[in-house]
Amino acid sequence: MDSLKHLIQSHPLIDNHAHNILSRPSATNYTKYPFEQITSEAHGPALQNAPSTLPLLRAANQLAELYGCAPDWTAVKAARDELVQRDYEGLVRRCLEGTHAVLLDDLLSDEDVEGFEWHDRFTVSETKRIVRIESVAEKVLAGLSKDDGSSLEKLRGEFVRLISEAIADLKVVGFKTVVCYRTGLNVQQPAEDAVVGALSRTLQQDGSYRVEDKALNDWLVLQTLDLLKEAKVSSGVNKPLQLHTGLGDADISLVLANPAYLQPVIAQYPEVDFVLLHSSYPYTREAGYLACVYPNVYLDLGEVFPMVSRDAQESIVRDSLDIVPSTRLLWSTDGHYFPETFWLGNKQFRQALETVLVDYVNRGDYTIEQAKNTAAEILFHNSNKIYNLNQQPQYTSSLPVRSSLSSTDALDAFMRANPDVKYIWMQWVDYTATIRVRVFPILEFAKIVRKQRRIGISLAVFWMLQDDTVTPEGSTTGQFYMEPDLSSLRRNVGIDSKSATVMTYWRSEEGTELEGCPRTTLQNVTNKLKTEHDIDVTCGFEIEVVLMKPVTNANGDEDFVPCVRNHSWSNMTSDTRRMVPLLEEISDSLASIGINLEQFHAESCPGQFEFILPPNSPVAAVDTLLKARQVVVNVAEQHGLRATLYPRPIPKAAGTASHAHVSISPATKEDSFLAGVLEHYPALVSFTLSQEISYDRVKAGIWAGSEWVTFGTQNRETPIRKISPGHWEIKSLDGLANMYFAMAAFIAAGYVGITEQKELTNKDCQYDAATLNDTERAALGITTKLPKTLAQSLSAIESDRTLQDLLGPELVKNYCIVKRAESKKLSAMDEYTRRMWLMEKY
Known part of the structure; x- marks a missing residue:
């Protein structure tokens, strides 16, 4: 049963019907886009009653978990406002976790929303389009001259051309009609003169066009069905038609929203697949009958999550399974405007699906395997097949993992x-x-x-x-x-x-x-912080690499030189532009295994690039870092290049770090955590700067953290840059470190600070401490210099009994033995040999 529950909660999903998300400036414009509409189809005065409905109260409780606030609607909106301003893309990414692909009806609105391709950054597979036919028709009408306003032939010609182009477009996987909203689902063949007469009634007072006459609406649907039928018969191209059915806002005629009215049209076009959207609620059973008896009908289980109560949702899932084959059921959020509509829809659907399928297993109606297959079909495989997406579900570390899963x-x-x-x-x-x-x-x-x-x-x-x-x-x-x-x-x-x-x-x-064991060490110290202080830790990494090409130097020896020369920080130079295909290949390769970069850009050193990885729990974050580095190296090798983490591959250029971001939640004890880190910093540096060459970057003025133990808000010349409450960046860190040990040492030092309730005596430093005099440093509580050699940092960890006890005395002892032996071996080499030896290994 645990394996069934895990699959339901973690299986990647294809969201087969959604809409664009609001841009950040519009995301909190609640006058124009009331947040209460995430659980209600009401508008205007009727929406004032939404906060007293069960769906919204449930949503408030769940959103309080997402935002980390009180389960009160006012508190929820306030917390949301702050999060949108601070990290909107982070919120979107969290809300789309587990989403493999989104099929986007991007013609709901072209105002205040992010563009179609913007949504790609949050999913494994690129976003696909669902074309809304009424919007296409209105675009055609707007382009006709007034004299052509009643010309059905010109409308037909342009409409057929645009729909045919969309059928041929690989980004388009289906079409949608809102005929249900406009005139109802009782679609019939109209008389041509009735369609002509309808054209003159499409022009609105504001100068826009709206297709809302029955003859014209029905004509558009049938024209589209003819084109889809022709494409299927002549070339085998199958692109379904989605139809809004069931509940909607006050514009809809609820009686005519019953999908039973579609039966004659469905029977007339057996070559075309019909997708009945939104669970057809409250007509789920009528839709289920159609999906049972017609092989070209699919039932989408969307929109009612989170629009109706938990009991109603479970009833809808049960009704949909009454007689419908599991291969005919699809999932969608109908997510629109607010990213939370995606999050709530997915969360509540997984909850309802788990309740229903577990119940059916307990009653003996399903075996475990049958229930697992049903869940996977609904969440992913049915949409993958009907829309010809040709995807394989990617199991990523961002998906929830249950410890009980074998x-x-x-x-x-x-x-x-x-x-x-x-x-x-x-x-x-x-x-x-x-x-x-x-x-x-x-x-x-x-x-x-x-x-x-x-x-x-x-x-x-x-x-x-x-x-x-x-x-x-x-x-x-x-x-x-x-x-x-x-x-x-x-x-x-x-x-x-x-x-x-x-x-x-x-x-x-x-x-x-x-x-x-490095992974056990990190996991244990993370667990101690959680179990003893109820504090969660999140880590994220920046990969800095220099892409080098092999050459023969003047002495006839093998050597490496930067892949480009005309290069500078965050600049797209002529040389850098040549590297764009390789950089995009790296990003695409990472995305294919569920590692979605947050950004990448040119760094300062010639041939140096930085890739920002998504955050995760500490062990998972380090796992992701190591995997991502391997992918970068692999792709670079395919292009005849060496990607190196060597700290100073070009002595007179900027060095290469591996900065880490660490966040604790809640941040209420951030001062004690930071106090512990600062007190034990010289010792933990033995793990973060783990080779002699690493200390070439412990210098002032090179944006590497400078030379004194301190912190500063948004100060890149302190070894710890504070970014926000409970969120820091570690600057004294490079790619030669065993990152499990490095993060374990940092978290362990913070744990000590919290356990011992240490007072933060250092003040927020807004300067490069190396440029201050002794009196100025003393005023900021800055008293300790960073180790300038590996020997100094190893001595510091050997003297730090507190960290040794947390990390393991034998671990520290053996680690120091290895690092000293390694340093002795490297120091015996000449500079060229040592550089090549390290660059070939890191």
Whole structure:
């Protein structure tokens, strides 16, 4: 049953009918777009009663969870206003989590809304269009001269041309009519003179055109059906016609909104697929009958979520399953204007679907597998088929994961979505931040998941360097066992391989947690902050890389030089423009496995680019970072380039960091958290700046955090930049760090601050502290310099018993052994050899 519940709550969905989202300036214009309409079809004075309805009260309670505020409508709107102003795109992204694709009727309005392609950034697959035929006709009428206003032939010619173009357009996957709103669903063949007479009545007083005469409305529907029939018969192109049915605002004739009126037309056009929108509520059973007896009819289960109560929603799902095959049911939010309409629709539909299907399983009507298939069909596969989207559902880390879901079920779900994957790369990250891999055929990996075999790795990993040598203090005796974490399972892209990667935990001989496992270390300290202080942590990363091309230098040796020279920060130079196809390929490749970049741009160093990753829980965020880096490297290699994280590939140019964003929620104890971080900063730097070359960036004036332990709001010359309450950016961090350890050390320091209720003695620094004198620094509470060498930071962590106890004394001991041995090996190399050695590995 847990696997059924998990699938319902997490399966990617295709939203087969929605509308544009408001632009940020209009998103809080409640005079023009009342927020109460998210749960009501009422307008004007009637809408004043909405706050006392059960659907809106339920929505307020759920939105309070989304915004983190009181479940009061006034508080909800106030919290929403603040969030829209602070991070509107972040709100939209959250509201569309789990949405694989949206089919957009983008002709509802062309005012105050974001354009069609803007919505692509929030979904796995690009947005597709549903063309509203009445809007097309009104556009044609507006383009005709007054003398042509009564010319049916000219209207016919232009309308047929535009609809035919839309049928041929790959971005268009279907059509929609609102004939239900205008004149009702009793569509009949009109007399031609009646259509001609209707043309003169389309002009409104404000100079616009509105098609609302029955003869003309029916004529447009039948013209469209003829064209769709012809396309299907002549070329096999199948594009459905969506029809608004059932409930709507006061413009609608509720009696004529009954889809039963469509039966003659449905029978007349068996070649065309009809999609009856909005559950046809309150005529769900009539629509269900049509979807049962006609193979070209589908029932959409949209709009009533969140427009009616929980009980009504569950009843609608049950009514739709009365006699309708599960292969004829589609899902949509009818999301429009407010991103919350998407969030509420998806949330409430998943809740109703889970309640109904679990009940049917408990009664013996469905088996677990039958119920899972039904849910997946409704959420994804039916829309994927009818609209010819040719998509595979992408299981992303942004989807909710239930801890009770077995690994076997998770693997089964992944393989259903990715049936061509033949090999799994099981990965772990050692103390030198080297990603190490074992590859298994899928059948062998399934045995590992089912615990039918174990994969042992030598404990020498605790003391191993990049060249596989083991430090003198280390041992080659004993082993740990890799346990795959299926939440990190993703396809390999950017490389010619039918494989996927999964990150692992390290387990003891007895199967228990093993001190020193990087992922376990980070997970444990995150859990302590949650269980002891009820504080959640979110992390997000910026990938900075320099794209280099291999060359032979003047000495005849192999070397790397930047891929471009004419280059500067956030500038699209002539050289940079040549890199755009590669950058877009990286973005597309990441999106194909559910990693949707928030932005990317040129950084300062020649050939340097930055990719901003989405936030997540700490372990998942680091998993995403490592996977995204692999994709960047893979795609670059396809173009003959090397993507390197080396901190200073060009000595006189800007360095390369790997800045991290950390947020705590609630932020009520942010001062104590920050106080702990600042107190333990010299020690935690041993993990964030983990090699000697990393300290080349501990300098003033290069936007890398400067040289003193302090923080500053929006100050990029402090090692910690405060962005908003409870949200900081870590500047003293680069790509050579084991990021699990780095984030564990930072969070552990914050945990200490909260546990010990430390007072924040540092004041908000708005300057580069290196430019202040001792008196000015003292006034801001700035007393400690950042370590300038690896040796200094390792000494600091060895002296910090508090952090050692949290992270693990043996972990810290072994880590320091490895880093000193690594430093000794690198210092024995000449500068060229050391640079090449590191650039080839990172």
